[in-house]
Amino acid sequence: MDANYRPELIxxxxxxxxxxxxxFRATENDGRPKYYCLSMFPYPSxxxxxxxxxxxTIGDVLARYHRMKDYNVMQPMGxxxxxxxxxxxxxxxxxxxxxxxxxxxDYMRQQLKSLGLAIDWxxxxxxxxxxxxxxxxxxxTQLFEKGLIYKKLATVNWDPVDHTVLANEQVIDGCGWRxxxxxxxxxIPMYFxxxxxxxxxxxxxxxxxxGWPERVKTMQRNWIxxxxxxxxxxxxxxxxxxxxxxxxTTRADTLFGATYVAVAAEHPLAQQAAANNPQxxxxxxxxxxxxxxxxxxxxMEKKGMDTGLVAYHPFTGEAVPIWVANYVLMGxxxxxxxxxxxxxxRDFAFAQKYGLPVRAVIRPSGEEKGxxxxxxxxxxxxxxxxxxxxxxxxxxxxxDFSGRSSQDAIEKIALVLKGLGLGxxxxxxxxxxxxxxxxxxxxxxxxxxxxxxxxxxPVPADQLPVVLPEDVVIDxxxxxxxxxxxxxxxxxxxxxxxxxxxDTMDTFVESSWYYARYACPDNDQAMLDGRANHWLPxxxxxxxxxxxxxxxxxxxxxxxxxxxxxxxGAENIRSSAGGPLPNPPPGGEGANAALRxxxxxxxxxxxxxxxxxxxxxxxxxxxPDGKKQWINPAEVEVERDAKGHIVAAKLKSDGLPVIIGGxxxxxxxxxxxxxxxxxxxxxxxxxxxxxxxxxAPPEQSLEWSDAGVEGAHRFxxxxxxxxxxxxxxxxxxxxxxxxxxxxxQGLRRQLHQTIQKVSDDIERRxxxxxAIAAVMELMNALARLEGDDAVxxxxxxxxxxxxxxxxAPMVPHICQALLAELKPGxxxxxxxxxxxxxxxxxxxxxxxxxxxxxxxxxxxxxxxGAAKKAIEQTALASPEAQKHMEGKPAxxxxxxxxxxxxxxx
RNA sequence: GCCCGGGUGGUGGAAUAGGUAGACACAAGGGACUUAAAAUCCCUCGCUCGCAAGGGCGUACCGGUUCGAGUCCGGUCCCGGGCACCA
Numbered sequence: 001m002d003a004n005y006r007p008e009l010i011x012x013x014x015x016x017x018x019x020x021x022x023x024f025r026a027t028e029n030d031g032r033p034k035y036y037c038l039s040m041f042p043y044p045s046x047x048x049x050x051x052x053x054x055x056x057t058i059g060d061v062l063a064r065y066h067r068m069k070d071y072n073v074m075q076p077m078g079x080x081x082x083x084x085x086x087x088x089x090x091x092x093x094x095x096x097x098x099x100x101x102x103x104x105x106d107y108m109r110q111q112l113k114s115l116g117l118a119i120d121w122x123x124x125x126x127x128x129x130x131x132x133x134x135x136x137x138x139x140x141t142q143l144f145e146k147g148l149i150y151k152k153l154a155t156v157n158w159d160p161v162d163h164t165v166l167a168n169e170q171v172i173d174g175c176g177w178r179x180x181x182x183x184x185x186x187x188i189p190m191y192f193x194x195x196x197x198x199x200x201x202x203x204x205x206x207x208x209x210x211g212w213p214e215r216v217k218t219m220q221r222n223w224i225x226x227x228x229x230x231x232x233x234x235x236x237x238x239x240x241x242x243x244x245x246x247x248x249t250t251r252a253d254t255l256f257g258a259t260y261v262a263v264a265a266e267h268p269l270a271q272q273a274a275a276n277n278p279q280x281x282x283x284x285x286x287x288x289x290x291x292x293x294x295x296x297x298x299x300m301e302k303k304g305m306d307t308g309l310v311a312y313h314p315f316t317g318e319a320v321p322i323w324v325a326n327y328v329l330m331g332x333x334x335x336x337x338x339x340x341x342x343x344x345x346r347d348f349a350f351a352q353k354y355g356l357p358v359r360a361v362i363r364p365s366g367e368e369k370g371x372x373x374x375x376x377x378x379x380x381x382x383x384x385x386x387x388x389x390x391x392x393x394x395x396x397x398x399x400d401f402s403g404r405s406s407q408d409a410i411e412k413i414a415l416v417l418k419g420l421g422l423g424x425x426x427x428x429x430x431x432x433x434x435x436x437x438x439x440x441x442x443x444x445x446x447x448x449x450x451x452x453x454x455x456x457x458p459v460p461a462d463q464l465p466v467v468l469p470e471d472v473v474i475d476x477x478x479x480x481x482x483x484x485x486x487x488x489x490x491x492x493x494x495x496x497x498x499x500x501x502x503d504t505m506d507t508f509v510e511s512s513w514y515y516a517r518y519a520c521p522d523n524d525q526a527m528l529d530g531r532a533n534h535w536l537p538x539x540x541x542x543x544x545x546x547x548x549x550x551x552x553x554x555x556x557x558x559x560x561x562x563x564x565x566x567x568x569g570a571e572n573i574r575s576s577a578g579g580p581l582p583n584p585p586p587g588g589e590g591a592n593a594a595l596r597x598x599x600x601x602x603x604x605x606x607x608x609x610x611x612x613x614x615x616x617x618x619x620x621x622x623x624p625d626g627k628k629q630w631i632n633p634a635e636v637e638v639e640r641d642a643k644g645h646i647v648a649a650k651l652k653s654d655g656l657p658v659i660i661g662g663x664x665x666x667x668x669x670x671x672x673x674x675x676x677x678x679x680x681x682x683x684x685x686x687x688x689x690x691x692x693x694x695x696a697p698p699e700q701s702l703e704w705s706d707a708g709v710e711g712a713h714r715f716x717x718x719x720x721x722x723x724x725x726x727x728x729x730x731x732x733x734x735x736x737x738x739x740x741x742x743x744x745q746g747l748r749r750q751l752h753q754t755i756q757k758v759s760d761d762i763e764r765r766x767x768x769x770x771a772i773a774a775v776m777e778l779m780n781a782l783a784r785l786e787g788d789d790a791v792x793x794x795x796x797x798x799x800x801x802x803x804x805x806x807x808a809p810m811v812p813h814i815c816q817a818l819l820a821e822l823k824p825g826x827x828x829x830x831x832x833x834x835x836x837x838x839x840x841x842x843x844x845x846x847x848x849x850x851x852x853x854x855x856x857x858x859x860x861x862x863x864x865g866a867a868k869k870a871i872e873q874t875a876l877a878s879p880e881a882q883k884h885m886e887g888k889p890a891x892x893x894x895x896x897x898x899x900x901x902x903x904x905x
Numbered sequence: 906g907c908c909c910g911g912g913u914g915g916u917g918g919a920a921u922a923g924g925u926a927g928a929c930a931c932a933a934g935g936g937a938c939u940u941a942a943a944a945u946c947c948c949u950c951g952c953u954c955g956c957a958a959g960g961g962c963g964u965a966c967c968g969g970u971u972c973g974a975g976u977c978c979g980g981u982c983c984c985g986g987g988c989a990c991c992a
Contacts, residue, residue: 043992084991156990167990215909219987222908294988298906327906346906431989438990506990546986548909553989612910613986663984667991694930695917699910701985707931708917714945715930721945765921773919773929780929849925854973856925894972899924904972 001727001821005720007684010817015116023829024118026074028534035071036535037063038515038605040543040551041078044104045085048111050614050666050692050704051544053676057689057810058611058698058768059542060117064809065762067118068833074535076518077112077119079105081128082443082507084167090442090474097442098470101128111677115685116813125521127444127510132517134465135527136509137447141458142565144448148194151456154435155292155331158186164477165439171291178476185288190437190503191446195557199224199429201602202556211607213699216548223549225430230414232338232423234261234311234320245269245311245322248333248428252417253409254340256398257361259351261311262304262325264335270324273307280305280324287326302327302350314422315399325350331432341388348388362393362406434554436506441478443504444468451491451498460492466500478502511551512558515541515604516567528567533601536568541605545612545699552608559604568601609766612701616672618661619649630671631658633704663703674704686811687713693768693810715776716814719803722779723818726796731824734801735794744795745840747785751799752840754778758806759833768810775806797822802834849900850875852884860901868895875901 002009018024039059042052063075079101086097093100105126112119125132143149157166161179165188170177195202203224206217230252233244245261263270265287274281283305290296304325311320327346328337341351342360351358392406401409417423437446445466447459459466469486472479480486480502491498519532543551562568617638619631631651636658638649650657666673679688691712696702740748754774761771782799785792801822808815808831816828843864848871850858858880862871872893875881885905894902 040992045992080992165990168988169991219909223988225908292990295906298988300906434989440990507992508989511992544986544992545910546992549987550989551992615985665986697918700918701911703917705917705931709931711930718945760921767921769917770919770921770929776929847925851924851973854924854971859925892972894924896924900973902924902972 001724003721003724005717005814007686007716007813011114011116011684011686011813014813014816015113018116018118018829021829022122024073024075024120025122026072026120028531030072032070032072034535035063035066035073035540036538037066037073037075037540038518038538038542039075039077040541040547041080041511041514042108043080043083043085044101044108046104046107048108048676049673050676050702052112053115053688054614054692054698054702055542055544055611056112056115056117057692058609059540060115060119060689060812061693061762061768061809062540062542062609062766063118064812065833067829068805068808068831069763070832073118074123074518075117075119076123076125076521077117077121078123078125078514078518078521079127080507080511080514081105081126082504082510084440084442086442087440087474091476094473096470096472097474098128101126101442111680114680115689118812123518123521125514125517127507127514128442128468130465130467131524132514132521133444133468133510135517136444136505136513137459137464137466138461138527139513139562139565140505141447141461141464143193143561144458146565148197148561149191150194151189151191153187154190154192154437155185155187156439157291158184160184162476166291168291168293171293171296174290174296182289183291185290185292188437188439190435191448192433192435193557193561195434195554196429196431198557198560199226199431201560202431202553205556205603209603209606209608212605213608213610216545216552216608216610219548220553223431223553226427227430228425228427230410230417230423231334231426232314232417233421234314234338235422236309236311244422245336246334247336247338248426249338251340251343251406251410252413253392253395253398253401253404253406254343254361255313255315255338255413256395256401257340257342257359258313258320258338259341259357259359260321260323260339262323262328262337262339262347262350263307264328264330265324265326266330267324267328267335269309269322269336270307273309273322273324277308280307284324287324297327297329300326302346302353304350304354314417314420321356323354323356332430333428343388343390345388345390359397360389361395361398362389362391363396364389364391364393365405434506434557436509437503438506439478439481440504441468441472441474441480443507444510445480446501446503446505448501449489449491449498450501451494451496453496454491454493454498457491457493457498463492468504478504480504508551508554509558512554513562515555516559516562528562533568536601537604537606540607540609542609542611542698545610548610552605555604560602563601609698611698612696613665614702614704615663616666616674616704618664618670618672619658620661621658630661632671632673634674666704674706679709683709683713684813686716686814690716690772690811694772695769697767697769715779716811719779719807720814720818722782723800723804723821726793726800727821729788729793732790732793732797734798735791738791740791740795743785744791747781747799748795748840749843750778750781751802752836752838755802755806755834755836756841759836762809771806772810775803778803805831805834846898848875848898850878850880851900851902852881853904854902855884857881857884868897871895871901875903 037059039055059075063073067073081101086101089100090097127133157171159166159176159179159181161181162176166176166183171183174183175181176183203221203226206220209217227250229248229250231246231248232252233246235244247261265284270284274284304323307322307324309322311322313320328335339347341348341356341358343362395404395409396402401412404412414425445468447464447466449457449459451457487500487502489498489500490496515538516528516532516536519535520529523529617633619633619636620628623629635652636649637652649660664670664672676688687709691709694712695708757774758771761767782796804815804818804822819826819828819831845861846864848860848862849856850860858878860874860878862874872895876890881903885903888905890903890905892904
């Protein structure tokens with residue numbers, strides 16, 4: 001055995017062996033229980049970043065741990081290969097997106113391999129390859145036939161200079177990132193998935209996902225946003241051209257406080273009023289400026305204008321003005337809201353700004369009386385209302401409904417409105433249908449042919465895939481729209497001249513089903529086969545918390561779509577290409593979960609671990625053109641104050657100051673990434689893995705610092721040295737029984753406690769930093785164990801074997817090498833996880849904490865099985881207790897078994 | 906703006922069901938070894954009063970519940986994630 005730890009040698013050797021042995025290949029015909037461990041696949045952006053290293057190490061620890069626990073583990077890897085960055089890179093470097101992407105994949109695959117991940121590479125897939133997206137197109141045509149996909153107008157960011165649609169991230173302060181032009185909203189036709197048909201099920205199934213973090217489920221619930229409200233019709237006068245103006249509200253109890261109605265700029269009423277009102281037309285035009293992102297809409301200044309039209313209150317018949325407001329969105333509900341300034345923050349601010357009346361109709365209910373400000377008293381003049389009262393309460397000034405509670409009034413008002421034909425109860429969802437059309441090139445072509453006589457015709461299965469041409473030149477806009485040789489075709493239905501759809505799909509579509517395709521990536525006859533039934537659901541999914549809503553919701557939705565197309569049924573073993581579909585379930589798509597397949601197949605991810613982000617300090621300098629030059633932390637030297645806080649920073653190369661930009665997620669745009677390759681090259685993969693797992697628990701965000709890496713590396717060196725020194729004295733069998741001194745007994749107890757803790761930390765808590773800390777403590781204790789007698793050496797052998805096994809999921813290369821020295825001939829990949837010897841855990845005396853009035857005053861040693869009463873006596877008699885009780889009698893004595901005694905005087 | 910998290914020593918973090926706050930590391934300081942340095946090993950290390958023994962304070966801030974609160978409840982501030990075309 002080499003006296004020195006040489007990661008570059010042992011890692012290369014171990015990886016080579018795993019590759020020749022095909023050690024991580026997963027097969028279905030295996031008697032053991034399956035464990036499908038999946039980390040979110042990477043976008044091939046160029047090289048791995050720290051977030052990847054963290055994500056894949058976490059996944060690998062869990063995969064390797066379960067492998068040692070005798071599960072049939074499948075851990076695949078692939079590439080989320082379509083997307084915007086490839087087009088940007090193409091423009092910047094004059095390379096085709098495909099070539100750029102494939103080169104990145106090759107580089108990053110080699111990087112992943114150098115991390116020593118237990119991946120079954122035979123299942124690798126890339127979403128930009130026709131043999132993958134072909135099935136996405138096939139599913140699209142199936143859903144299209146079933147009516148689960150439809151076309152409608154949707155609003156996008158339009159760059160009027162570049163004549164192109166911009167992604168939200170390409171809009172900076174309302175302007176196009178390249179052209180700098182003021183962005184406009186524009187309506188274009190797009191295809192939509194009817195995710196709202198599944199809203200009920202997507203919501204309800206969250207209650208059956210105990211393996212998901214509560215916060216993710218909460219976020220999804222809020223996103224789906226089921227709300228019970230009332231649709232209210234405000235009658236219109238004849239010139240308005242319509243009979244009623246429909247609004248939706250969850251607060252029908254405030255109806256008598258409605259003092260105006262606000263409609264979206266795109267609302268037909270607004271359009272109509274603008275026809276002979278140039279000022280209004282100008283305002284509506286102004287509303288068209290800016291991005292479509294909700295964060296921008298919600299934070300912009302609330303503006304509005306009176307249309308001059310009025311609607312009539314459904315109960316009082318009073319005329320209320322109709323305003324156009326930029327905060328009302330056409331896409332939500334009816335594109336119109338009733339405004340109740342007295343009981344809604346936003347309406348209140350708007351009314352204040354434009355001098356609209358405020359009419360209070362809800363006051364706090366009895367028990368809360370007197371808590372509220374004077375201004376909210378029912379008899380105070382409305383003008384003095386300082387803040388709106390937005391809680392539920394009791395109605396007043398509300399006709400027959402006065403005196404009712406809010407909840408009661410909502411029911412009653414809905415009922416009366418219904419009787420009048422002026423509204424009814426309605427359940428709505430915040431969730432909107434998923435628009436998937438993208439006016440971009442580097443994505444999966446939408447398999448639709450536009451025929452002048454047949455309309456939108458899905459491409460038949462035998463003509464799939466619609467292949468995306470890869471040899472193209474990119475400038476602004478999609479080249480597909482300028483390639484008649486690609487888009488001209490014949491109609492599959494009538495054979496006449498037709499044109500292909502030139503939009504591609506949202507890249508979230510590819511990532512919504514890749515987890516299933518890993519089961520059978522080689523099947524060229526069907527999207528999925530029986531192997532998907534074997535492996536699904538994913539037992540453990542690991543990925544960034546930033547995917548908590550969109551990706552995870554879309555993947556859940558797709559799972560249900562695939563189920564309802566019959567891909568998980570018994571019949572899915574036959575070719576699904578071109579085959580007949582099972583009948584759609586009766587009564588709509590979302591309504592009949594009970595009629596469907598067993599629960600297990602309703603959700604794709606059984607357990608979810610959301611890792612926090614890897615963040616780092618950012619630094620920049622302002623450039624003369626107003627832009628920022630971001631500087632990598634590696635090029636910056638920081639100055640700290642006496643307390644260690646960063647006070648100033650300067651560039652190493654010129655010594656001049658740079659601006660500290662705060663801590664942010666590592667990203668290319670902020671140039672604050674730390675290249676993991678340098679770390680791996682210098683210290684080896686095991687050090688990188690160990691540091692990543694030790695620095696923070698997986699769910700927390702991890703602030704990067706180079707300093708800790710050294711420590712991780714030193715620990716591995718100490719571990720290597722400890723094994724080397726032990727092995728150099730000759731082989732010895734692990735301790736298996738016999739008399740032990742109390743120090744030996746103590747060490748052996750710690751060893752088996754550590755085994756217990758590490759198992760629990762990895763399996764249940766998924767908190768690897770404390771598992772590693774426990775092993776470090778054990779190693780520190782082992783270093784203090786003196787003696788070279790046979791028993792001590794046997795004990796050391798037992799401990800070192802266990803340490804090598806316990807650390808194997810985190811640092812597999814070194815553990816394989818150490819185990820080979822400790823137990824020559826052992827097959828590392830068949831090594832089993834160690835079990836704790838419970839007989840070693842027994843203690844006959846335990847230490848308790850002694851408190852007087854909740855303050856720590858001393859310690860007590862009592863027999864392990866001592867009765868509460870006896871412990872109480874011992875505690876009261878102890879000198880520490882006597883001293884701090886100052887002669888006063890004990891009012892109460894709290895004994896927490898195994899923990900503490902608290903004497904209250 | 907809305908939804909979801911987080912805030913503990915100089916730093917990363919620990920405290921798992923309300924029960925010893927600071928495990929394990931990093932950095933720093935001191936020492937040993939060395940001609941010297943690196944490496945390695947040993948010691949100190951929340952703040953504060955005290956020669957010491959031993960006190961007091963302390964988990965962003967304010968208040969509450971409890972014998973006991975980093976942990977639970979109410980409010981405030983700050984930081985991060987998401988907001989439907991970044992992935």
